[in-house]
Amino acid sequence: MLSSSMRPSLCPFCEAAALMARPLFPMPSTRHMATMQKPRPSRMDLSPKVALPNAKPPRRRTNSPFGGMNVTHADFRNAPRQRPSSAEQKRATRNAPEKYKPKDEKEKDSFKALKMQRALSQVSYSHRSAVKQSIADTESFNEFGLLPAVHQSISTQALNGLEDTSPT
Known part of the structure; x- marks a missing residue:
């Protein structure tokens, strides 16, 4: 092996050029913008949206078979009033006394003769x-x-089965 004293000597210009070409500190590698990663948030911080309540609580659907179950308080004031169907209205007024029947049904019969006359x-x-x-x-x-x-x-x-078949 050759010792450092026996090494072939380089000219001073070549030796200086070789030293200048080699950096003293390694340069950090640069990345392209597309390959850069976004900075990750700290896992110990909560999002600011976590503590905010919703603007309105979700409305309970009472119009279902199980809508009235598991209710902790009776909220009759805010409950929407359901209109009875037309069939229920007819049944309610069919057997009701005259004073409870709607006026338009009473007046309907009284004007029948007038309509026929017209x-x-x-x-x-x-x-x-x-x-x-x-x-x-x-x-x-x-x-x-x-x-x-x-x-x-x-x-x-x-008119099968009828005895008196005369037009009326």
Whole structure:
């Protein structure tokens, strides 16, 4: 082996260039921005959103089969009033006394004759009485100008089993 004294000597310029090319302190490696990691938060700090309560507590659904179970207090004041269905309203007023029935049902029957009179006001009284007389004069379905198949089906199918089959 060659000792340091026997080492081939370099010229001073080459030796200085070699020393300058080699850094004295190692340079830290630089990363590209895409490969840099975000700084991680400390695991001992809580998020500021943890302590904040919700703006409103979630509303309990009472309109379900189990909505009224496990309730610690009765909150009848804030409970929404449910309107009874139309069928329930009809059942409630069907057997109720007259003073509890809605007025529109009472008045409905009293105006029925007036409505019929208004509908018949276009037809003269003499014409109406003539129509009534012609209806009273017909005694069987054969007096109408119907097809023979219709005459047979009236007695056998439509009015089967009836003894007195006169038009009214």
